[in-house]
Amino acid sequence: MSLRQRFGRLRRSEAASGLILVSPTAIFALLLLAAPLATILAFSFWSQDYLTIDKSFTLTNYHEAVTQPLYSKLIWRSVRIAGAVTVATVLLAFPIAYFVSFGVSQARKSMWIFMITIPFWTSYLIRVFLWKVILGYNGVLNTTLQGLGIIDEPLSFILYNANAVVITLAHAYAPFAILPIFVALEKIDRSLLEASRDLGEGHVTTFLRVTLPLAMPGVVAAVLIVFIPTIGDYVTPRLVGGPNGLMIANMIQTQFLKLNNAPMGAALAVLSMLLVAAIALVFVGVNRRFLRGPK
Template sequence: MLVSPTALYALLLLAIPLAAVVLISFWTQTGVRDFDTTFTLANYKEALTDPLYRQLMLRSLMVSGLVTLITVLLAFPIAYFVSFGVKPEHKSLWIFLITIPFWTSYLIRVFLWKVILGYNGVLNSGLKVVGLLEEPLSFILYNVNAVILTLAHAYAPFAILPIFVALEKIDRSLLEASRDLGESRTMTFLRVTLPLAAPGVVAAVLIVFIPTIGDYVTPRLVGGPGGLMIANMIQTQFLRLNNAPLGATLAVIAMLIVAVIAVVFLILGNRAAGGKKGGRT
């Protein structure tokens, strides 16, 4: 009785829409809202053999992977500083400051990056003022690099918070014991702190990687033709080309790839957690 309301809620909002997408991927669209419900694998064959879709999928994985790597590498020092370098009574203030970007609309933040990276934007104007440029740079906007930079900034708080939580759970006496046994600060970090923080790092990786691979707003606004990702093609198939089955097929393939990668990271996280417990015993 206690579980059934939430189970029904999850079924209505998650399972049924997902099942509908999978089902539509095996159909053929014959009109604006008409479908041939005959089972077919033609959509999957086209999605897996067309070079355009493969290129977009590989680009999406590359962009999401780089965004995740950059975000986690930049987030870990911040989370480490807040956890170990800030007084306990000031930590709440720092977390509050980290979450300030959430106060503004995601679209506004993307548009601000357009202002910063534009041909006559803040970055080019600043470099011209200090004499480092004679002509504005034209390659810093409307490409993959702009997409990576914008996504990394947008998802940084999502990476900082889970890492911070994992670092806060570390028993400080374990670090003291490591130092008492003769380990340096560097080796203590590598052999004690980092393994204990691994679950937070894995969580940060998943939290950043999964949504970025499906982002279509940022590539559309700052990516240009060379920065579009698979989500943009899915949107195009549904809303412009009137081919919902192929769009659903691309979505299913993207979800399967993300699921496999997520499972790999979860396995690595569980192994790290197992090694942590074994080391502590």
């Protein structure tokens, strides 16, 4: 068989057809995802003097990022805030998703999902500003509590600190946690729950031994969907976080836009991405081991 015949046969094969179908998506991903990441990675090994970039290979940026206490403090604060947001969001999202899946009739589930997505109708920035108004020293929350006689003076620990960042981000990402958990709960075969109860298990035991394990893929998806973007958020910490609520993304923004030190910002971005990837892989590994159970 000639080379031309082999090429023609390969072009008509299922593998070639599949490759042709995915090529536009692959090219799109390379241009908009892989290329920027590769550029950031290259920048992290360079140095910059005001507007002049020296492309000589150096590890100075990574050494400074690891040894400078300020950067380490911001990175671990970002992990703590993102972790708190993730825990709060998932714990609040699961009961809502459970109620919609098991407590709402099939005809009304679409309406409930529609209401859950209503926050997406407004700008994310507007929602952050609204929380700033709610949590402010003379905001809605403090005014209401004072009017009811619950507090004598406004609460100062709910704005311009990490608490305000957690509250604002938990509200902003709640729909992202509710929807994957709801989908996982909807896939559960209801006959399994009935079989568990027929075998003498109570509602709590059925939930812990049947419903929760089967819903874990949705919980894992919710955790990752919330944790990954929140650790890189810089708008919310800037507006409601104050000095004690700033995160590593704010420092990366400062390095790029104010200090004219793109290589240092790139190094911090790469370290943050590696840290997030490591935490996500550990979480997924622990979850898989949990689902397999003891041998």
